[in-house]
Amino acid sequence: MEDQDIRNAGLKVTAPRVKILELLENSEQQHVSAEDVYKMLLAANEDIGLATVYRVLTQFEEAGLVEKHHFEDGYSVYELNKGKHHDHIVCVTCGRVKEFVDETIETRQQKIADEMGFQISEHELVIYGKCVDDDCDLKP
Amino acid sequence: MEDQDIRNAGLKVTAPRVKILELLENSEQQHVSAEDVYKMLLAANEDIGLATVYRVLTQFEEAGLVEKHHFEDGYSVYELNKGKHHDHIVCVTCGRVKEFVDETIETRQQKIADEMGFQISEHELVIYGKCVDDDCDLKP
DNA sequence: AGCGTTAATGCAAAAGCTTCTCATCTATTG
DNA sequence: CAATAGATGAGAAGCTTTTGCATTAACGCT
Structure with a gap:
């Protein structure tokens, strides 16, 4: 259960965190920007602010749940950390x-x-x- | 003569371009940000705007005179292209x-x-x- | 279940880096 | 030296990301 992942990270299990984690697990593209996540949340009728998306992704990164990459685009992309480096x-x-x-x-x-x-x-x-x-x- | 490099790039030989190229050649650190270059110009009492620094560095990059890198800092650094990849x-x-x-x-x-x-x-x-x-x- | 504490959220504002706009100025060419 | 195409500086604007703050929600305890 991914709720436990959130708890293990020392974070409260809140709707935004659960939704974002679900989204990362189920998304077509495994490399998504904060803006991508935000748009997907809007599309799913979730009322979650962009600032929260950034905050949550940063916390997930600190907890090792996701990895952040800078390609040559001017923005960051995040992907679920599946354990194996690549x-x-x-x-x-x-x-x-x-x-x-x-x-x-x-x-x-x-x-x-x-x-x-x-x-x-x-x-x-x-x-x-x-x-x-x-x-x-x-x-x- | 570096003036020729500028000319070969299809650019006019102007004071900002010459100064910036000189600076890149003589700077201690070979990896500098646009802001670094701007500050060095100020220190050398050159009246060159930050916008020009960005424009010139971009043009130099397009001409292959410099390379641009994105480390994990949120800004770009430039270095003189000395021909050998590294x-x-x-x-x-x-x-x-x-x-x-x-x-x-x-x-x-x-x-x-x-x-x-x-x-x-x-x-x-x-x-x-x-x-x-x-x-x-x-x-x- | 209800309460208090503490953390999390949304929104808007702000911050950083970079690009653009535009009026002015300058290198180049004949 | 004049004409012209290009370059410049200053400030405004653009993007992504972060922050401040009032409000809201989660968790532990009873």
């Missing part, structure tokens, strides 16, 4: 985001950080390119 | 930015993009961590 590949035309994991890259990064005397807290690798999907020209 | 490792405490190149990671990325049917236009890898510099606690 990197992203973003289509510059249609905006689709896909995920990948590469162990070689992971180990090389660790090695580089070691050599340079850095203790990694996190890392973000994003590849931008043009995808080959037939309908790439239109936004999804 | 990735970044950023200290989350003191803000220092270092560069690295790893051929293994580069080739793996290409392979991943190929497999996923993406034609890479660019990519951005940033490692965040804590560096071991003695004076890491203080901002540089």
